Amino acid sequence: MLRNIGIIFDEGPIARCLVETFKREKIEINELIYLGNKNILPKNFYINFNSKYTNSKPLKYLNNPELKQFIQEVEKYFNLGSNFFIDAYSNNDLKECTNNFYYAKNKNINSQELFNIILNSKSKFLFNSGKQIYRKILNSNKKFLHVHPAILPDIRGADGSLWNIKKKNSFGGSLFIMNKSIDEGKIIFKKEIDIKKFNLHNKFSNHFYDIWFSFIDPAIRCYVLKQFFKVKKNIHYLDENTFKGEYFSFMDIKSRQAILKKIFSSDE
Numbered sequence: 001m002l003r004n005i006g007i008i009f010d011e012g013p014i015a016r017c018l019v020e021t022f023k024r025e026k027i028e029i030n031e032l033i034y035l036g037n038k039n040i041l042p043k044n045f046y047i048n049f050n051s052k053y054t055n056s057k058p059l060k061y062l063n064n065p066e067l068k069q070f071i072q073e074v075e076k077y078f079n080l081g082s083n084f085f086i087d088a089y090s091n092n093d094l095k096e097c098t099n100n101f102y103y104a105k106n107k108n109i110n111s112q113e114l115f116n117i118i119l120n121s122k123s124k125f126l127f128n129s130g131k132q133i134y135r136k137i138l139n140s141n142k143k144f145l146h147v148h149p150a151i152l153p154d155i156r157g158a159d160g161s162l163w164n165i166k167k168k169n170s171f172g173g174s175l176f177i178m179n180k181s182i183d184e185g186k187i188i189f190k191k192e193i194d195i196k197k198f199n200l201h202n203k204f205s206n207h208f209y210d211i212w213f214s215f216i217d218p219a220i221r222c223y224v225l226k227q228f229f230k231v232k233k234n235i236h237y238l239d240e241n242t243f244k245g246e247y248f249s250f251m252d253i254k255s256r257q258a259i260l261k262k263i264f265s266s267d268e
Contacts, residue, residue: 003028003030004030004122004124004125005022005027005029005030005123005124005125005126005127005145006029006030006031006032006033006098006121006123006125006126006127007019007022007029007031007032007033007098007126007127007129008033008035008109008114008126008127008128008130008144009032009033009034009035009129010035010107010109010128010130010131010132011034011035011050011051011054011055011130012054012055012129012130012131013055013058013089013213013214013215014129014130014131014218014221015129015130016051016055016089016218017084017085017088017218017219017222018129018147018218018221018222018225019032019088019094019097019129020084020087020088020222021080021222021225021226022097023097024080024084025226025229027229028099029097029098029099030098030099030100030122030123031098031099031100031121031122031123031126032095032100032101032102033103033104033114033117033118033121033126034047034094034101034103034104035104035106035107035108035109035114035130036050036103036104036105036106036107037050037105037106037107038105038106043103044093047094048091051089051091052091055089057210057214058085058214058215059089061207061210061211061214061215062085062086062089066201066204067200067204067211069199070198070199071085071215073198073199074215074219075219077196077198077219078193078222078223079223079226080219080222080223080226085215088218100122102117104117108132109130109132109133109134109137110132110134110135110136110137114137115136115137115139115140118137118142119140119141121142123142124142124143125142125143125144125145126142126143126144126145127144127145127146128145128146128178133182134178134180135180138178138179138180143177144177145175145176145177145178145188146175146176146178146185147173147174147175147221147222147224147225148160148173148174148175148176149164149172149217149220149224150163150164150172150173150174151164151172151173151174151190151192152174152176152187152190152245153183153184153187153244153245154167154168154245154246155167155168155245155246155248156182156183156184156245156246156247156248157182157247157248157249158248158249158250158251159248159249159251159256160183161173161212161216161217161220162212162251162256162259162260163248163251165195165259165262165263166251166255168192169195170192170193170194170195171192171193171194171195171196171220172190172191172192172193172220172224173190173191173193173220173221173223173224174187174189174190174191174224175187175188175189175190175224175228176188182247183247188228189224189227189228189231190224191223191224191227193220193223195263196263197262197263197264197265198216198263198265199264199265200264200265204264205257205261205264208257208260208261208264209256209260211264212260212263216263
């Protein structure tokens with residue numbers, strides 16, 4: 001399984017951090033399919049622009065000296081390695097991260113163009129690296145993997161990393177095979193992680209949500225993926241009823257602020 005993996009690269013923190021995890025774990029990416037756009041700009045120029053634009057918030061936080069200690073603390077707790085986020089959000093050539101690079105001129109995960117690329121893909125497993133809802137693409141003969149930032153099947157849906165704290169008082173993530181129902185596929189691996197409070201000044205309270213999804217949420221996903229690489233060599237489904245549990249939509253502002261303030265403490 002680990003020799004025949006591809007990634008559908010949907011620009012953003014999840015995609016950037018997943019690729020960095022594969023790189024650091026020395027897991028070969030057989031194919032990288034970039035969800036691009038149909039325009040007159042050269043592909044490399046657009047990829048560089050899209051990376052800076054889509055990841056503008058994490059890049060801004062990385063350049064803030066007041067957040068340096070916090071980011072290092074996140075890297076250490078989730079065992080990501082030093083400078084993980086600096087390297088993940090850098091504009092290194094993605095073509096150097098894979099054996100085969102493909103550029104889809106459509107950002108839509110269910111576009112006909114991407115579907116045609118998928119049909120000709122040599123990879124048996126393709127990682128989902130974004131948050132789009134897979135529909136048409138699931139009609140292909142491929143298996144699509146996703147790391148959900150919560151414990152399945154108990155907690156499905158949006159803001160999973162926040163709901164996991166509210167419902168289980170822990171961090172957690174699950175690797176599973178996607179199907180046409182949201183977060184209801186066959187579970188391969190899951191890991192629960194003790195909660196840790198990270199020191200972050202209250203002056204950043206208006207940025208807590210964006211900081212969470214720039215660093216903590218992708219860190220949870222990457223930690224779970226690293227643990228899977230460490231203990232698993234092949235796909236084995238867990239014997240669980242994947243249809244039980246509860247589906248959650250995006251957490252309301254008041255509830256999510258309470259969760260974030262619980263995790264982001266301050267020494268002041």
